[in-house]
Amino acid sequence: MSAARRDAEEKRRRQVVTPEGVPLDIVLATRGSRLLALILDYTFISLTIFLVTVALIFLGINLEKLDQLDSGGGEFLLVLFIVSLFLLLNGYFIFFEMGPRGATLGKRMVGIRVAARPQGQSGERLTAEAIIARNLLRQIEIFLPLSFFSAAGEGGAGSAWIVGSLWFAVFMLFPFFNRDALRAGDVVAGTWVVEAPRRKLADALSLHQGTQADAAPAYRFGNEELSVYGEYELQQLERVLRDGDDKTLEAVHAAIVRKLGWQAGSGDEREFLEAFYTALRAKLEGDMRFGQRKADKYAEAER
Template sequence: MSARPQEFDAKRRRQVVTPEGVPLQVVLATRGSRLMALILDYTIINVTLLVLALVLLLIGVNLGRMDSLETGGGEFLVVLFFIGLFLLFNGYFIFFEMGPRGATPGKRMVGVRVAARPQGNAGERLTAEAIIARNLIRQIEIFLPISFFQMAGDGGTGSAWIAGSLWFAVFMLFPFLNRDALRAGDVIAGTWVVEAPRRKLDDALSLKGTEVQDAAPAYRFGPEELTVYGEYELQSLERVLRSDDEKTIAAVHQAIVRKIGWQAGSGDERAFLEAFYTALRAKLEGDMRFGQRKADKFAEVEHGGPPLR
């Protein structure tokens, strides 16, 4: 009986290859966890919308303009409400998934995130275009059938109700019809949702990195070594260290050493990577304090952006 969870976990495990040619293991999120994340996100959206409506209502009552036809104050507050409605339902997912975590608050609570689906076996970087595409499709998946239900009225019968029900059923069942649990938006955007459990890694790495640098002065990196990588590579390195797979760690060690032009021996790969992770993270966070951001090794330094988390 104890082997059953491991068996299902193995079915959701996939291997992707980073741009450096290093294989990484990822575990696809379950359909249940994705549904729970969606429920949590829409709960947050609706609570925020309710708070916005109450605030605007209180403002209108206090100003005494809710029923004023001369000043148009009531109409202005209604316009603000619909602007907030549009931004919440359309911008919420896009805003959070474009962040460095690639996850909305609901996804973070459940422990999953959005990632770029590899083309063939090669890994890809999650782009803004993919995030926008996967979330715009949600309008077709969810809100279009709702409009059919509204057209049907309270009776719950008729062609509009049948069309809405069939439309909704097709898109809701779509993740069950493919092995990667992809919804239609994932198929079009080239994304999938993977597990990203929260772990207390940062403090441990910072501590170990400090010990490694104190014990081995050779593991000190200058700006020329650290500027070759960005946030995407930092996140990939973090996943490698979390996986604790010796073969992957050795392959990543070789790729980084080759990239930065070092001549490092074998046997101390994890200590090297922990030191490099700590130094790279400190540099990227320091740059962001001055408004500079580097998305990945291919990108130029951009100005602005939130600090790394």
């Protein structure tokens, strides 16, 4: 890595504190990577709309002539299509960003994800409300000024075109006027976008050590021990295993062992954390198959 690139990355580096009180460095996504992810996402959305339109035409449904039908069925289908289009444009982002990866398909391809912006130095959990807020505001940032452009196109360039251009410019340039490259939706929702490098966790975070597939797990955890944490802590533990240094691993290891009531050892912190991560993830995924979710260590399991 060149010195210039390293300096640029250091400027984007921030520190948050995990639920166990351990400081962890993260790197904010660049403006370029966020733009590329947005372009990819809208490419996927546009392709979906195109395929649906082609399918409707194949079935003999012409969207342009639905409102010309005598019966109310045509108007109903047209309204249904418009509502579906709205849900697709917004639901796509909300659905994927509410997932455990906190990233749309475009963000995953670029290697970035949405995260809760800490208030002060304390880490926060990414909530559904924050995801919905940051994405609904995109209607104001992008689609509302486009309506001004549409009006200007019908009546010629005029005040509507000027208003639309200014509106669009303000929101598009907003990330360049704050140090964390936040768009207006991030400011309102309390989120930011961070890098999520594609690095495999050691040994695929397997409980099986060594080269033998049938080797016995080094650690075993009971249901009561795994119930002390939830999905948020699982995500934080994954981040620690992926990005944390030896001191961070030692601190997290000591905190978890203390939480479980075990006696802390030394020298096998990563092995312990990988085993705990794998067991906790298996438990949470198993619970979800039965309709039970545990958001974090403070929440009770929800159906």
